[in-house]
Amino acid sequence: MRLRTPVRVAIWVLLLPVLAGILFPFGVMLSTSLKPADEVAALRYQWLPSRPRPANYADVFRAMPLARYFLNSLIVALGATALGITCAVPAAYALARLRFPGKQAVRFTILVTQMFSPIVLIVALFTQFGRYGLLGGANVYVALILANAAFSLAFSIWLLSGYFATVPPEIEEAALMDGCSRLGTVRRVMLPLAAPGIVTTVIFSFIAAWNEFMFALTFVADDRYKPLTVGIFSFVGQYAVDWQYLMAAALLATVPVIALFLAVENHLIRGLTAGAIK
Numbered sequence: 001m002r003l004r005t006p007v008r009v010a011i012w013v014l015l016l017p018v019l020a021g022i023l024f025p026f027g028v029m030l031s032t033s034l035k036p037a038d039e040v041a042a043l044r045y046q047w048l049p050s051r052p053r054p055a056n057y058a059d060v061f062r063a064m065p066l067a068r069y070f071l072n073s074l075i076v077a078l079g080a081t082a083l084g085i086t087c088a089v090p091a092a093y094a095l096a097r098l099r100f101p102g103k104q105a106v107r108f109t110i111l112v113t114q115m116f117s118p119i120v121l122i123v124a125l126f127t128q129f130g131r132y133g134l135l136g137g138a139n140v141y142v143a144l145i146l147a148n149a150a151f152s153l154a155f156s157i158w159l160l161s162g163y164f165a166t167v168p169p170e171i172e173e174a175a176l177m178d179g180c181s182r183l184g185t186v187r188r189v190m191l192p193l194a195a196p197g198i199v200t201t202v203i204f205s206f207i208a209a210w211n212e213f214m215f216a217l218t219f220v221a222d223d224r225y226k227p228l229t230v231g232i233f234s235f236v237g238q239y240a241v242d243w244q245y246l247m248a249a250a251l252l253a254t255v256p257v258i259a260l261f262l263a264v265e266n267h268l269i270r271g272l273t274a275g276a277i278k
Contacts, residue, residue, distance in 0.1 A: 026251075033057070033248035040243045056248045063245060066252070068224065069231035073210055074256070075141055076227055080148035080209040081202055084156050087149070088201065092160030093186055097172070113154045118147075122218055129219065140225050144216060148209040156201045163197025164190060199264050207257055228253050 032040060033056055035049040060066055094100075095107060125147055129135050134143040167190060175185045191198070213229040220226050232253065235246040 029247045029251055032243055033251055035244050037242075037244060053244075056244045057252070060245050060248050060252070063242075064231055064234060064249075065223075066228075066231065066249060069226055069228040070256075072141075072225055073227040073229070073253075076144045076148065076212075076216075077206050077209040079141065079145035080152065081205045083145060084149040084152050084205050085198065085202060088153055088156035088160055089191070089198070090186075091153075092157045093164050093190060095157065095161040096164035097169075110154045110157055114158075118151050119214060122214060125215075126218055135219055135221070137222070138225065140220050140222070143219050144212075144227070147215045147219075148212055149205075152205045152208050156205055159201050159204070160194070160197055163194045167193045203260060203264065206260065210257060 031048055034052045034054060035046075035056075036051055036053045039046055039049055039051070095103065125143075126135070129143040129146075133139060134146075171193070172185050172189055175189045176182070180188065211229065212227075213233075216227045216230045217233070220230060228249075232246060232249045235242045235249065
């Protein structure tokens with residue numbers, strides 16, 4: 001049903017202030033990233049740079065190994081997402097379809113784990129990872145992947161179990177009657193039907209791992225293995241902050257996330273809509 005013109009105008013009037021509020025911080029970041037150092041430090045704030053300096057973006061790569069930090073973040077985010085989804089899919093399917101004793105207790109336990117902040121366990125994780133030699137050299141990738149996957153797992157299970165529950169049981173029963181095994185049914189029937197939900201979960205898991213800061217700051221001591229979030233933090237000094245470089249690096253850090261959203265936009269919209277209907 002097409003909305004009438006007055007209704008559409010009213011919707012846009014309501015949405016434009018919200019959109020402006022969302023985009024305002026990005027506008028400030030872009031403006032600051034293009035300012036020379038003297039304008040950033042000026043007592044009177046200027047919304048737009050009088051002498052735009054795009055060279056700030058090139059200076060960021062000379063000031064730090066930003067490409068290496070991008071690669072480190074990509075390794076951790078992809079690894080944590082892959083591990084989390086691999087564990088979340090069977091767990092979510094079991095909660096949505098199988099009957100077993102203590103099912104409600106498992107659901108409640110998963111929900112309760114979301115109430116704890118990762119900072120509560122960071123010392124214990126640091127101790128355990130150090131005991132198993134995961135804090136030295138490239139092994140720190142494993143520590144970061146395990147930590148990020150573990151703390152996004154509960155959310156992924158809850159999200160995916162809702163999508164699996166929306167698939168009519170009759171479709172799965174028909175596949176079982178045709179001789180398909182339970183595992184084959186999940187792989188050939190459930191996963192394709194729940195693809196929008198899986199894509200949605202992948203995006204949220206990837207963004208959580210990509211933006212993670214506290215684990216990386218605590219676990220990584222070698223500059224060669226720092227992810228992007230910790231690398232950008234080096235622009236914050238004890239007595240001064242290089243705001244123009246900090247904003248430039250922060251904007252560059254959003255590019256992979258935006259590209260991911262654009263690549264899977266249709267799946268994401270269908271996934272969020274299915275979750276809302278559920």
